[in-house]
Amino acid sequence: xxxxQRMLRLYxxxxxxRLLLGTARYPSPALLAEAVRASGTAVVTVALRREAGGELxxxxxxxxxxxxxxxxxxxxAGCHSVKxxxxxxxxxxxxxxxxxxKLEVIGEDDTLHPDVFxxxxxxxxxxxxxxxxxxxxxxxxxxxxxxxxxxxxxxxPWAAPIGSGRGLNNPxxxxxxxxxxxxxxxxxxxxxxxxxxxxxxEAGFDAVLINTAVAxxxxxxxxxxxxxxAVEAGRAAYLAGPIEPRDLAVxxxxxxxxxxxx
Amino acid sequence: MKIVVNGAWREVALAGPATTPTLxxxxxxxxxxxxxxxxxxxxxFIAAGARAGTAVREGDRVEIVAPMQGG
Numbered sequence: 309x310x311x312x313q314r315m316l317r318l319y320x321x322x323x324x325x326r327l328l329l330g331t332a333r334y335p336s337p338a339l340l341a342e343a344v345r346a347s348g349t350a351v352v353t354v355a356l357r358r359e360a361g362g363e364l365x366x367x368x369x370x371x372x373x374x375x376x377x378x379x380x381x382x383x384x385a386g387c388h389s390v391k392x393x394x395x396x397x398x399x400x401x402x403x404x405x406x407x408x409x410k411l412e413v414i415g416e417d418d419t420l421h422p423d424v425f426x427x428x429x430x431x432x433x434x435x436x437x438x439x440x441x442x443x444x445x446x447x448x449x450x451x452x453x454x455x456x457x458x459x460x461x462x463x464x465p466w467a468a469p470i471g472s473g474r475g476l477n478n479p480x481x482x483x484x485x486x487x488x489x490x491x492x493x494x495x496x497x498x499x500x501x502x503x504x505x506x507x508x509x510e511a512g513f514d515a516v517l518i519n520t521a522v523a524x525x526x527x528x529x530x531x532x533x534x535x536x537x538a539v540e541a542g543r544a545a546y547l548a549g550p551i552e553p554r555d556l557a558v559x560x561x562x563x564x565x566x567x568x569x570x
Numbered sequence: 571m572k573i574v575v576n577g578a579w580r581e582v583a584l585a586g587p588a589t590t591p592t593l594x595x596x597x598x599x600x601x602x603x604x605x606x607x608x609x610x611x612x613x614x615f616i617a618a619g620a621r622a623g624t625a626v627r628e629g630d631r632v633e634i635v636a637p638m639q640g641g
């Protein structure tokens with residue numbers, strides 16, 4: 309049990325929080341910054357996009373992120389091919405000065421379902437080039453095994469499609485994934501409410517990554533705090549060893565010694 | 571000469587008579603000197619340190635990306 313109470317370790321970094329936060333879709337940069345602080349997160353995800361015109365919006369965003377004192381996890385969001393993802397990873401490593409890459413290779417647009425075949429190929433290439441790859445994957449056990457063989461030391465399985473807020477779509481599959489692998493597993497995508505996050509943590513996942521559920525909440529800062537509490541509660545519950553559900557009642561009050569009053 | 575920058579045609583100046591500019595010079599012309607950007611030329615990543623030694627030719631596709639919000 310002792311080792312499970314350690315801080316979250318992703319590759320060579322130990323992190324004080326098990327909540328990772330995305331930076332997209334907030335009503336304003338100020339609310340993003342406040343939500344990051346309220347969440348207590350140590351890692352935020354970022355992306356690379358074309359810098360448009362003379363506005364240099366990306367430079368302002370990057371300045372803001374650097375004031376927050378958190379680690380950045382760049383993604384390859386929107387990449388549909390191995391080549392795109394690998395090239396984006398190279399660009400991200402240079403701009404963000406980190407070897408971490410949240411590797412996304414998307415195979416289907418309606419669900420943003422990961423292309424696990426492309427993912428494994430890109431993960432192998434990037435791992436061999438010294439990247440520390442955090443692949444956005446599904447709960448597929450075989451794909452997970454191939455990703456680990458490709459060099460991944462962290463996996464980021466989805467709970468449900470990105471932005472859907474549906475929670476743990478396949479709790480049995482996720483439970484099997486947790487049972488099979490010792491590497492840190494971060495639930496990424498599809499979490500809608502703090503109770504979903506708590507459920508993921510209770511099931512033994514090491515961390516959760518939240519974006520839309522915080523950014524699009526009516527009060528993003530309050531929701532960031534709510535997720536922080538849920539993640540902490542879920543982790544504590546996992547370590548405490550939850551009871552197994554059963555079909556029939558078991559009296560919690562002792563039966564022996566009950567007065568005979570019939 | 572004309573090149574494609576982030577999907578749009580742009581006119582950039584030559585470095586001299588019949589001399590193509592470097593990627594570093596193109597970035598300077600477009601206002602990206604010393605900015606936190608990464609670059610690709612015709613789909614291939616060009617590291618910051620290699621920009622000064624990379625020639626950009628008529629019709630080339632240059633991608634310039636910067637940090638943005640992401641999930």
